[in-house]
Amino acid sequence: MGLLVEPVPSENRLPSKVDVVVVGGGIVGASVALFLARRGVKVALCEKGNIAGEQSSRNWGWVRQGHRDLRELPLMIKSLRLWERMNEDLDSETGFRRAGILFAADSDENVAQNEAWLDKARQHQIDARMVSGSELQRLVPGADKRWKAGLFCATDGRAEPLFATSAVAIAARRSGASVLTNCAVRGLELSAGRVSAIVTEHGRIFCSTVVIAAGAWSRRILKDLNITLPQLKVRGSVMRTSPVEGGPEAALWSTEFALRKRIDGGYSIANGYANVVSIVPDSFRFLVNFLPALRSDLRSLRLRVDDRFIKEWSESRPMPLDEISPYERTRVLDPAPDSAYLRIAFDRLKKAFPVFASATVVQEWAGLM
Known part of the structure; x- marks a missing residue:
């Protein structure tokens, strides 16, 4: 069963000319289109599939400063x-609530990592602090587990990925933007070294500026x-559960x-310490670039050799703009979820929070981020 993202119907006609074309209908692309349109810029938002079809609907739904x-x-x-005034500003429900986010630490090493980040972040004067003891337990009602300490950012929040981006895109349209779904951008045309147009599967749009907000396709x-x-x-x-009474309001890692x-009333659940990474041709091209990140977070990475290697290799060659592009062949990146990691996380959650014992799994999904 696919994710039921709030639908955003497409414009019926392609504009012949705009000031700016935004490529990608996720939260970044939709937001760029909204703010440009509100400033009187003529803008078209082009999305190869549906609004928020990929990572903008498949993420955890955290809106955070903590551990950024x-x-x-x-x-x-x-x-x-x-985000604080987003619902009112868009005249639509985005699901945003300031409930705080807690990074719980069950080892001295984790505590030290939280403290080190907080020491560096203090220069930005954010509302974050270390918590422990009874103060920490008040943030995790229903928990039997006792953590050593935690980093809590009270001003962090949460939003609903299934309809937040759609609300932004609809507001962009009301402000004058053209919102085009199932409209893949095959490439750009240049004149004298500058952008002059983009070529979509449905035709050309003349423009002088292009914003690439294509997420995993960028x-x-x-x-x-x-x-x-x-x-x-x-x-x-990620998985989602049936409604649970008595669980924490704050998000928790x-x-x-x-x-x-x-x-x-349900919860989105993920494995906080298992990130699956497919080995692809770019893994070797960018090994030096990502080596520091690999060294700092190697324990959480789960390297895989799978069909992504051949797929990305076969799609890497330049495509003529008059041929069907990879973006049309794959409208939505919809990988299978790693159910084993999710079940491990859910079992551990139920041991830590007995209030989740009767919760059922409603859906599982995955996304490429």
């Missing part, structure tokens, strides 16, 4: 200010323009599981 790369923190602080699109974007993908798996309360 410090280079991202200033942007995330501003982003949370927007590397492939930019490669045809001789622009190298070092990018590798991680397969993340631990080495055994991660959870987020959903607006329907």
